[in-house]
Amino acid sequence: MxxxxxxxxxxxxxxxxxxxxxxxxxxxxxxxxxxxxxxxxxxxxxxxxxxxxxxxxxxxxxxxxxxxxxxxxxxxxxxxxxxxxxxxxxxxxxxxxxxxxxxxxxxxxxxxxPRLTHLLTTNEFFVRLAVHARRHPQARLDRWWSETMTTKQFRTITADGHGLWSVADTTVGFFLEADTGTEPLGRLVAKLDRYAHLIRRGGPQYPVLFWLGGEQREEHLHRLLRDRRVSVPVATATHATDPTEPVWLPGGATSRVRLIELPSDHGQAVADNPNYDDGVFVL
The missing domain is CATH 1.10.10.10 (Winged helix-like DNA-binding domain superfamily/Winged helix DNA-binding domain)
Structure with missing residues (x-):
């Protein structure tokens, strides 16, 4: 049979x-x-x-x-x-x-x-967080959402990913924009309008993390951010860094901070779909 x-x-x-x-x-x-x-x-x-x-x-x-x-x-x-x-x-x-x-x-x-490299770059960012959490008991990657899930849940934005990162009793939410150097920086900055719209309609004020391919692109992006005077919290770092370390340069700042030190209005923040199970990432 x-x-x-x-x-x-x-x-x-x-x-x-x-x-x-x-x-x-x-x-x-x-x-x-x-x-x-x-x-x-x-x-x-x-x-x-x-x-x-x-x-x-x-x-x-x-x-x-x-x-x-x-x-x-x-x-x-x-x-x-x-x-x-x-x-x-x-x-x-x-x-x-x-x-x-x-x-x-x-x-x-x-x-x-054709976006396979971009997808792998996005996943590499979250893998680094997961590996750090594996080695440090106080750290946790509480949420790792793909672009598809982030778009489905927040709708207004099209981030490459969304996460919740916790160390001890502190939690930071963030949206990720992973840069592979193929997109004009002006187009990246223009995406912030959608994040501003999300905040205006009551969404979370999570920082937008621009993870960039090199220092020169990072410097150029900060010049564009100063000229545009964006109202969305932004921080930048490069692919060569450990994203859990003090490598994040907030917009308008002169010194770098850790991911967990970035301002993040997580208290009231929920996604549009209340039925989604976060599925805490546990190794």
Whole structure:
């Protein structure tokens, strides 16, 4: 008798650990992570990470792809949900079960997405926060929302991501604008109008974090911010820095502060959808 699709998925369950479930959820939420991302967040030994990812791929829970480097060699493996991974997450969240074709199309579109580098840059920012929290018991990444979830919940804005970062009893909310150098800085600054509109209609006064590719772009952005005299709280740092350290330069300031030290009106802040489960990020 042919094995049903549901029984095929059930047969995989004994092989799925709690760490695997967390990884599947991360990929469901954020689409793609590299081997390095996964190793830093979830494993101690890189070899153990590589072996486990291979096992999950063999089970059909994960798929991977990578690209050739111009000078020879290859870029790191990029991991995303495989067909059984899509099925597992659909069952966990009561979504319609995807077809093999739908799963394959999702993977193909992701791998060919011209914004893939931007997505990986955004995810790298949050991975750094998660890794810091893993090593420091007082720190927590309480919320990590993708661009899709942030847009769905706040509607007015189209941030690359949104997070809640806590150290001891202090929590800072923020919106992230991850810069890869492909967009004019004037267009980045123009996005602040939407954040101002969100505040005017009663939304949270979270700082907008511009995470930039280099010091020169950061200096140029601050000149634009001074000329525009924006009313939204803004802070900048570069990709070369640890975002948990005193690397954030608020608009109009001369000294840098830690992420947890940025002003953030989190007390009354809730997203537009009260039914969303934050799903605290716990490693």
């Amino acid at each position: 042919p094995q049903s699709r549901s029984s095929g998925l059930l047969a995989i369950y004994p092989h799925i650990t709690s760490r695997d479930r967390l990884l599947l959820q991360l990929l469901d939420d954020h689409q793609v992570l590299t081997t390095d991302h996964i190793h830093r967040m979830l494993f101690l030994a890189r070899r153990t990470c590589q072996l486990r990812l291979g096992e999950l791929a063999a089970l059909g829970l994960l798929e991977r792809f990578r690209f050739a480097r111009a000078g020879g060699g290859s870029y790191p493996w990029h991991w995303t949900l495989g067909h059984h991974g899509h099925r597992f997450q659909a069952a966990a969240h009561r979504r319609p079960e995807p077809t093999v074709r739908a799963s394959r199309q999702s993977i193909d579109r992701l791998s060919a997405n």
